[in-house]
Amino acid sequence: MNFSGVVLAGGGGTRMGADKRFLPLGDRPLLSWTVERLRPLMDEMVLVTLDVTPFTDWNVRAVTDHFPGQGVLAGIHAGLATAYGTWALVVGGDMPLLNPALMIAMLRLTTTTDVDIIVPEWRGELEPLHALYRTATCAPAAEAALRGGKRRIVAFYPQVRVQVFPHAEIARWDPEGLSFFNVNTPDDWATARRHLGLPQNAPGVGVDADLTAADVPGDRDAPGFG
Numbered sequence: 001m002n003f004s005g006v007v008l009a010g011g012g013g014t015r016m017g018a019d020k021r022f023l024p025l026g027d028r029p030l031l032s033w034t035v036e037r038l039r040p041l042m043d044e045m046v047l048v049t050l051d052v053t054p055f056t057d058w059n060v061r062a063v064t065d066h067f068p069g070q071g072v073l074a075g076i077h078a079g080l081a082t083a084y085g086t087w088a089l090v091v092g093g094d095m096p097l098l099n100p101a102l103m104i105a106m107l108r109l110t111t112t113t114d115v116d117i118i119v120p121e122w123r124g125e126l127e128p129l130h131a132l133y134r135t136a137t138c139a140p141a142a143e144a145a146l147r148g149g150k151r152r153i154v155a156f157y158p159q160v161r162v163q164v165f166p167h168a169e170i171a172r173w174d175p176e177g178l179s180f181f182n183v184n185t186p187d188d189w190a191t192a193r194r195h196l197g198l199p200q201n202a203p204g205v206g207v208d209a210d211l212t213a214a215d216v217p218g219d220r221d222a223p224g225f226g
Helices: 030-041 072-082 100-109 135-147 167-173 186-195
Strands: 003-008 044-048 061-063 087-092 117-122 130-134 162-165
Touching: 003 030, 003 072, 030 044, 030 087, 030 100, 044 072, 061 072, 072 087, 072 135, 087 100, 087 135, 100 117, 100 130, 100 162, 100 167, 117 167, 130 135
Parallel strands: 003 044, 003 087, 044 061, 117 162
Antiparallel strands: 087 130, 117 130
8 A cells, every 4th residue: 555645634724613623615514625636536535533423434544642742743643653655644633625636746746755754735834634555664753752842743854754845836737825824713714714614604694604613522632733
């Protein structure tokens, strides 16, 4: 097995005022958009979450953190440690505008380069939640960082071989960098709807009207969401 898709989908979404994983975008929830953008390119799908119960019928392998409460790096570690693929493409669960052409360009690099991480750089910033990780080397490196009390996502990068996928190359496939867009606020939710070609809500009908925090289970302080 070559490629695992790892989606960090713990829960939370305090800026949204609801558990944004299940926020409706068209006829399916936000998290589903992310999963289904990845699925055609992957040999398996792994969902990292605090509670696997809501995902029993999602046709994914849902796993939980090995280091609970240690943030996004713990979520990345859980995905890498349980992935069957030689490589894992790790993304946040709130990224509905992932670009298949860009992901394919990154996947192709794994056959021509001898590194452990392929990470995009967009507008001068690394995007570790849209990165490819060689599971055999990155899982133990991430674990060592966590055991050493480090929680930054890139804490283990100095211990492995990293190749940056540059801005200019990304722009060939995704000129606006929408792949790295994530939904944190009601305005972001409206932006996602627009880019997905979904109808905008009528005045007075918004996120809170469609979904309240009481409608879904809340996994707060979870990997990949905030």
